Amino acid sequence: MAPLLKRSLSSLFPFLILNVWRRILLQLQRMGCTSSIPKRYPVLGRKKKKRNSINEVVIFVPSFQIPTVIDFLHPLRGLVSRDIIDRLSGLRGRIVSLAESNDLVVLSYVLELQQALDEYLPLVLGLTIKESNLESSVEFKWKMQGDDGQETCLANVWYELLSVVHMKAVLSLMEANLVLFPRVSLDHESERVVSEDSKKVAVDLLLRASGCFDYCGHHILVKLPLHIMKNLPNNLHESMLEAMSVQALAQAVELQLGLALECEKATLSVKRRLACEAVSYFTQAHYCLSGCNTSDGYGKKLLLFIQWKYLEIKAAAYYYHGLVMDKGNAPSDHIGAVGCLFAADELLRDSKRACLSFCLAAPISRVPPLWGVMKHMNKKIPDVASKKAQMYGYLLEQDKSCQALPDLPEFQLSLKPDKYELADVDASWDNNESCQPQIQSLKDHLQDEVGSE
DSSP states (O other), X not given: OHHHHHHHHHHHHHHHHHHHHHHHHHHHHHTTOOTTSOTTSOOOSOOOOOOOOOXXXXXXXXXXXXXXOOOSHHHHBTTBOHHHHHHHHHHHHHHHHHHHSSOTTSHHHHHHHHHHHHHHHHHHGGGGOGGGTOTTSSOEEEEESSTTOOEEEEOOHHHHHHHHHHHHHHHHHHHHHHHHSOSOOOTTOSBOOOOHHHHHHHHHHHHHHHHHHHHIXXXXXXXXXXHHHTTSOGGGSHHHHHHHHHHHHHHHHHHXXXXXXXXXXXXXXXXXXXXXXXXXXXXXXXXXXTTSOOOSHHHHHHHHHHHHHHHHHHHHHHHHHHHHHTTSSSHHHHHHHHHHHXXXXXXXXXXXXXXXXXXXXXXXXXXXXXXXXXXHHHHHHHHHHHHHHHHSHHHHHHOGGGOSOOOOOOOXXXXXXXXXXXOOOOGGGGGGGGHHHHHHHHHHHHHHHHHHO
């Protein structure tokens, strides 16, 4: 019995040693002392997962399509010079490569892709020349952003132009986002300072994006045949394009209000007007979305974003409207001012809940730190509302009939989308006319042969 027990213990001894060693390593890991342990020694316990990158949304960037590889040579052989075909393939291939990379969170890559699109547009515009009859000769393929994005294949050059200009608009929104908030670690940052120059650049980019969306809806979409329009993805529908154009204007006005807050010469009336204009823009964008299919993830995300920003800017509008009313001498002015400030305080609380709903909706985004208008509003609204309520509390008790919430004033909207125009057709298409007589004579020859039979 003793020899058997001895053999059993000797066979278990290596496992006991290994178990003790693993326990020591696990304890060291918990103490944060495993950085010097060689990798050949296994450490038990839960493996630490890589943290997924969660984007921060300042300027909303909608879902968009990216191009996929297509064949220009087969459908255009004999109809277009080989030089044009090679250039079309090369320029579009470069766009595909840049768009498929994961570097669009870096400003330099966004600018490079914008430049590639600008170089491609004049050349592909040659397919729209009526005399060439090439509008439907090439099947253009685009897919929604993401690994499993739905692909749309349509044989119409105006679909290609629509997708390219739409992509230019989206890239302008990306650029504005990166100009305002570079991609840096924000884990311990509750507030942020954005320079005046960055805000002005972002306003220009938003107006440019709005102009591109507007051009897509009013100048390119109308050139598509009905059967092509029916097969367009949701993000290229007219209502969605209009909603994105107006939303860009709304955020541009919001940035202008932020600039006014930092300007000593800006009066309360100017600030109120900007806030009220932004309310009108967000209201219009929400109305445009009512005619869109927002069942997909990004559609819901955009709807939640507009609801969140609408509540924020409406809180600011009521705040400034209350301050303007408080300058009056009548008791009704003071009562109306208190009502506006109470409304602003309630809207501010609602906006925080709306912000959380937006951030938690897929795709999840980071809660942005306080900056700009809302950094100012979060400090001012609760404090001023409380002080004015104490100051004019006796008036509220005396005259309860005047406690209806005043309407916000309406102003003529000042911002318009930047005017966008397609570039001229590339000059290389002028030298392509020499191919046409040969093509026509071949067709005539074939028709003559059929007739002779």
